[in-house]
Amino acid sequence: MKHVLLVGQSVMVAANGKMASPWRARPPPITKLTLGVLIFVAFWILLAYNSPSYTLLDDDDNDALGAVGGQITANGDVRMTMENRWRGRDGPGTNCSKRLSPSPCEEIHVAIVCSGFEQSRDIVPLIKSSLFYTNNPVHFHFISDEDARLVLGTLFRTWQIPGVRVSYYPAEGLQRLVAWFPNRHEFKPSQVAKLLLASVLPQELEKVIALNIDLTFAADIAELWWLFEELAAQDRAIGLVESQSDLYAGRPWATLGGGYDTGVMLMRLNELRRLSWMQVWKTVVEKITDTSGAVLRALTDQDIINAVIKDYPYLHMTLPCTWNLQLSKQTISEVCFSKLSELKILHWTSPRKQNIQLNNINFFRSLHTTFLEYNGNLLRQRLPSTCSSSNSAGYPGPGLHRTGTLDQTANKGSCSKFREASSLTYRTHLFYMNYKWPEPKAFDVALVAQLSMDRLHVLEALCLRWKGPMSLALFVSDSELQQFLKFANESKVISDRTNIAIHVVYKADGFHPVNFLRNVALNEVRQPYVFLSDIDFLPRYGMYNDIRATLAEFEPENSRKALIVPAFEILNYRTRDFPKSKSALIRMMDQEQVFSFHYHVWPQGHAPTDFKRWRTSTAPYRVKWAASFEPYVVVPSNVTRYDMRFVGFGWNKVSHIMELNAQLYDFYVLPHTFIIHMPHAPSPDVAKYHLKWSYRKCMSTLKMEFLRDLMRKYGASAMRYKNLKLD
Structure with missing residues (x-):
């Protein structure tokens, strides 16, 4: 291979620069000897290009590079060192990966450590981008805590991406695996989770790509998987x-040369197990403890892996730097590539993530x-189901589930659009914003609602009025x-709160799935x-606080009591x-500035509340149910869920x-509390209901089906609805 590189260099020199001019002045005659040499060289170039196995660096090369990498100046500047290391070589597999790749049915295994709600949100661009470029089956292995398992489990189950499997550990x-670790109080087992993959992942699994969550792919992950052949x-x-910053400058105990970044790492698990990997890095940690105990509490898996590489340099292979372009304020990653099209993975290593200033940062x-805003529903079409199950054999792990394709068997015929909308699986990301589980409180109550972007302006005002x-x-x-x-993030009213759980449901074509949304919010209380x-x-x-006090005083003897909060509307937009x-509200009612909700368009919706009695009430009072009654109620959180056949407008x-x-x-009206409706433009579904006869006809059909189901389910207690007049 060295001969090939030398020949290539001589040709390049001959093709440009000062050495090119004599050839242009007088081309030499091509003798038989010259022609024979050219044919011989071309033969070996062709042979090297098509060889299925390739080697760019031998052990001597690696040792030499390690020696160059160790030349660190007194002030810790490694820029010139790193430029010298990267220029003149592309790294193993850079050219070969463009023409060699695994079978399109070979399953790629990816391990990621993900904890908490915030990381479960930040990982989405990585998932999207890693799947966007590849058609290979992918099996994600998540080392995760309970919160992340809840979020990721729901996300993948509802995402339904073909060819994707997920396991949780x-x-x-x-x-228990790091109980021996001489830790300080800041230490968390997740800090060294990558070191434990050989022990945690199934023993049948031979190799895995370990990734950080702050990555964005710009190439097919199958190309990276193919580098296991070189490994x-x-x-x-x-x-x-290699590290593309001076992170390890001044810490010679920690690294070989300038160090390595573990954000993207290929791990041959079977080889690590054969080498007793746990014992190897345990020995290194104990050595660091003896020499640098003061830094132990801040150690991460990257620090330990670098220390292991320093003591055992034969364990590792240096990957092309384009597979982990590290973007931070101190980065010198620009010397890694000459064209942006060469980039494979962006690694946002700065604490400020995308809010940094670098060359090419835009x-x-x-x-x-692009991947933040990319419609993730399109990934449901990413892979044709041509690969047999034998080509992507599973490695059963805790919480394993296989995602499938969208169910296309929705009922056809009458009102098919309504039925299809009610049976769709909506991609759902729970607890999207920062959230902390509140301490348990007696008679605590959570407000449950659903919204879209056209109602976003109300959220701040709601947060100011509801502190629970x-x-x-x-x-x-x-x-x-x-x-x-x-x-x-820009709203202090919202960003300062950690008791607001935002559950994202991604749009799909069709009606607004209002009751599905309510159930999503209700299920997570x-x-x-x-x-x-x-x-x-x-x-x-x-x-x-008023509702909590009422619940404590008027504690339901059983769970079958619904406390009604009277609803009003105001024609003035100013909050x-x-x-x-209550006294101010009554004065405004007398002045005809406030009215009972929908009194002029749908009075039967709230008339049973008996607003006349409410004006003078001082204690909860019981009211009877009536047809079309739709009050806002306080109920136990295990209440029956909403019927999801009702989408859009009407009867939800x-x-x-x-x-x-x-x-x-039993329905009881609360005497001192109330809610007021914020005026807004009607939703598109309201317009469809009033303008389309077919919409209203389908709604009547769904109502009749609901009533039949209700009578079948509850028997005698629901027979009163048999002759109910439908509005």
């Missing part, structure tokens, strides 16, 4: 890219933003979600009670004019209250 179980050819156990940000926990389902597209995130509201209603200041007390709340009535719930 509890991070809580890592403690095996060199008999190395780990493949990784291009890097644009690539990352909230569970909100947000219905948005991928691009709209980034607008919401920007709005929420951990409080004993819920206030089932709509996002465009603002509660009276202090209502959270500062909203009444702050009415059906729920009717089912509570069939379950023999």
Whole structure:
């Protein structure tokens, strides 16, 4: 191979620069000897190009590079050292990976450590970009805590990406593997999780790509997977890219040369097990403890792997730097590539992530933003089901599930669009914003609602008026979600709260799945009670504490009691004019500035609340259910879920209250609390209902089906609905 490189260099020199001019002045005659030499050289170039096995660096080369990498100046500047290391060589497999790749049915295994709600959100661009470029089956192995398993489990189950499998391995179980670790109080087992992969992952699994979550792919992950062939050819156990900063300058105990970054790492697990990997890095940690105990508490798996490489340099192979372009303020990654098209993976190593200033940063940000806003539903079409199960054999792990294709068997015929909309699987990302589980409180109550971007303006006002926990389902597209995130992060009212659970449900074509959204929010409540509201209603200041006090005083003897919060509407958009007390509300009612909700278009919806009695009430009073009643209620959080056949506009709340009535719930009106509706433009589904006869006809059909199901389910208690007049 060295001869090939030398010949290539001589040809390049002859083709340009000062050495080219004599040839242009007088071309030499081509003799038989010259022709023979050229044919011989061409033969060996062709042979080297098509060889299925290739070697760019032998052991002597690696040792020499390690020696160059050790030349660090007194002030820790490694820029010139790193430039010398990268220039003149592309690294193993750079050219070969362009023409060699695994079978399109070979399953690629990826291991990622992911903990908490924030990391579960930040990992999405990595998932999207890694799957976007490849058609190979991918099996993700997540080392995760309980929160991440909840989020990722729901996300992948509802995403339904063909050719993708997911396994979960509890991070809580890592403690037993590092119980010997001479840790300080800051140490967490997740800091060294990558070191434990050979022990945690199934013993049948021979190799895995270990990734950080802050990556954005710009190439097919199958090309990276193919580099395992080179790793095996060199008999190395780990493949990784050199550090592109001076992170390890001044810490000669820690690294070989300038060090390595473990954000992208190839691991031959079978080889690591053969080498007793756990014992290897344990010995190194104990050595560091003896010499540099003061830094032990800050050690991560990257620090330990670098220390291992220093003591055992034959374990690793250096990967092409384009497979881990490290972007931080101190980076010198620009010497890694000559064209942006050469890049494979962006690694956002800076604590500021995308908010840094670098050469080409606009291009890097644009690539990352593309995947933030990319419609993830399109990945459901990423892989034709041509690969047999034998080509992607599974490695059973804790929590393994296989995602499949979308169910295309929705009922056809009459009202098929309604039925299809109610049976769709919507991609769902729970707890998208920062959230902390509240401490358990007696009679605690969470506000439950759903919203889309056209109701976003109400959220800040709602947060000011409801200080208790909230569970909100947000219905948005991928691009709209980034607008919401920007709005929420810039709002101090929202960003300062950690008791608001935002559950993202991604849009699909069709109707607004209002009851599906309500159920998503309702399912994630951990409080004993819920206030089932709509996002465009603002509660009276202090209502959270009032409801808790009422529940404590008026504790339901059983779970079949629904406490009604009276609903009103105001024609003034200014929230500062909203009444702050019951007495102020009554005065505004007398002045005809406030009215009972929908009194002029749908009075039967709230008439059973008996607003006349409410004006003078001082204690909860019981009311009877009536047809079309749809109050906003406080109920136990284990309440029956909403019927998801009702999408868009019509009967979505009415059906729920009717089912509570069939379950023999008693309805009580709260005397001192109230909510006020914020005026807004009608939703598109409202317009469809009023303008399209076919819409109203299908709604009547769904109502009749619901009533039949109700009578079949609840028997005698639901027979009163048999002759119910449908509005």
